[in-house]
Amino acid sequence: MTNLKDFYSGKNIFLTGATGFLGICLLEKVLRTIPNHGEIFLLMRPKRGKEISERLDELKKNQIFERLFKEKNAEEAFKNVKVIAGDVGQENLGLSNTDIDLLKNKINVIFHSAATLDFGDTLKTTVDINLLGTRRVTELAKQCPNLKVLIHVSSAYVNAYMLEVNEELYPAPVDAEELIRTVATLSPEELEKQTPAILKDHPNTYTITKHLAEHEIKKCEELFPCTIVRPSMIIGAWKEPVPGWTISKNGPQGFIMGASKGVIRRLPVAKELIYDYIPVDIVVNNLLAAGFHAGSTNAKQLEIYHCTSSTRNPFRWLSVEDSLNEYLHKFPLISAVWYPKIKFVNSITYYKISAFFVHILPAILLDFVTKISGGRPILMKLHKNVNTSLGRLAKFIFTEWKFHATKTAKLHTFLNESDQENYNLDISTLVWPVYFDTLTLGSRVYLSRDPEKTLKVAKKKDNILFYVHNLFKVGVIVLIWFLFSRLFGANMSASWPFLIPLGTLFLSII
Missing domain, CATH: 3.40.50.720 (NAD(P)-binding Rossmann-like Domain)
Known part of the structure; x- marks a missing residue:
């Protein structure tokens, strides 16, 4: 032969x-x-x-x-x-x-x-x-x-x-x-x-x-x-x-690319299903x-x-759920716009609810900053395209x-x-x-065009984004605390017990 x-x-x-x-x-x-x-x-x-x-x-x-x-x-x-x-x-x-x-x-x-x-x-x-x-x-x-x-x-x-x-x-x-x-x-x-x-x-x-x-x-x-x-x-x-x-x-490398930039924070998948x-x-x-x-x-x-x-x-996906965020911070992007953190959600409905807080609202804010800085805002367009395609992809996302x-x-x-x-x-x-x-x-090198030689600088930026992300979460929780207290006419120091469940709910979303 x-x-x-x-x-x-x-x-x-x-x-x-x-x-x-x-x-x-x-x-x-x-x-x-x-x-x-x-x-x-x-x-x-x-x-x-x-x-x-x-x-x-x-x-x-x-x-x-x-x-x-x-x-x-x-x-x-x-x-x-x-x-x-x-x-x-x-x-x-x-x-x-x-x-x-x-x-x-x-x-x-x-x-x-x-x-x-x-x-x-x-x-x-x-x-x-x-x-x-x-x-x-x-x-x-x-x-x-x-x-x-x-x-x-x-x-x-x-x-x-x-x-x-x-x-x-x-x-x-x-x-x-x-x-x-x-x-x-x-x-x-x-x-x-x-x-x-x-x-x-x-x-x-x-x-x-x-x-x-x-x-x-x-x-x-x-x-x-x-x-x-x-x-x-x-x-x-x-x-x-x-x-x-x-x-x-298409597929995982696209999600990883978006997650590395900090703009994709939710992934609709059934973790226990086999994906081919x-x-x-x-x-x-x-x-x-x-x-x-x-x-x-x-x-x-x-x-x-x-x-x-x-x-x-x-x-x-269950096999990489605990590791994926580690990979994102092992190979961070120098072009990241927010601290990368991705979570899996098991339904399109939950994805859309969650995405409103972690995709749409940040996209509006970042697109506004980009526009007044003279750049081309693209995040809202990206997320609209994703949401539009979800209906066509649902069968492939949740079928084994x-x-x-x-x-x-x-x-x-x-x-x-x-x-x-x-x-x-x-x-x-x-x-x-x-x-x-x-x-x-x-995905970092070939899709985001971020060569390995920039890793050291990118990791420094990743650390800064980590602190910014956590300060942002604290700030939002304090804002919720303040609004809750004003809404119900309660003293902020007296309403702190309500902060724990509200804060926990917010953290679970973002």
Whole structure:
């Protein structure tokens, strides 16, 4: 049996979604670990006033490539990387005839990662990008006589209407052609009205269109080897290229970023539930291994893998509840606006009540100070966006899924010993509290752009914020005491017994 590196050596790769969180990590892994790869074609959308080559230059500046650039310079590392102007949301992927001819004669491997991940997107947008975008990729694939494998990035939540899911393709929830016609003919207003009925048991437009996209891949299984990888919530890197690396603000790293600044102080979670998180480097390894297996065995049937943790190494917020605030003060931000302290609440209602005191009121105050200082107030806008999205996220916050990953475990054993080490799929040794320690530092460095060299100064500021925070609490309690005494006409010294329960209640809120 050949090894994974040998399989990809010399092969020309077409990658969609290269500028995204997963896509850029996949690109880095290929460039760093498969030195004899062929040409890599990145599909990128042109941006107004910016040449496509400039977007590649921007990509190279991402910190994810620092490890790679220590081994070789940027020019050498990217010498076989080419940018192709296009868009999965356009007919023929927005490709010119020249580029289509180039790609269909060159491509050996396709990684389709591009998608819209916004749960609030309209059906028109998600059908065009997630469903039709996938169809357009398969239409290109059908024109490639030298194609060895197509790897499609799906999501474990495409079957979110089920609480226990296997690595198999489930029946389509609606007829894809009928949905495409509906989207094309209805007005935006009418489509919005009919969307709930179309979704049925699906929680949003993302999951239903990604589900239908899997059936587009299924149609190709007899034409060329194809495989689907379903990651759950993708979070920062466990080991590669740097522990804690991330550019995504979705999920835990986004909460940690906000908590580090002192502006996010409540997190709505059910501490005892299993939350399915998976590090981005494990997803990358899964994609490469899945493509290797399907391509090297010349698979004639669609292969599906769950890249998930719920049944292999389950995570509960309870496991890091006592440690999370320690991590925030171990790696404080120099840009923090208040003393970080996060608490978990077990309902959206309690979150909104609590957030009024710890999010909204401070945001109004800090935005006012920012505005009169000549800055741009953004905190209220941030919290309004969070509150708006809570309704869409509630199902994912308070539901526990079980994603079986038997085939993924078997795929790991298919790899030889060297590949198992270099393209690890086994997450059994991941220790979640240790990982979150690393993720907190990663969020600091890569999301908040606060390098480790500022830690000493940041810790001094953190100490000052600690005293300011406690003085603020004392001041508010005294104010409550004063107002209570005036309201009931009591002497302040005589009303102190009432201060204890009122103060305790206030402290529990903030």
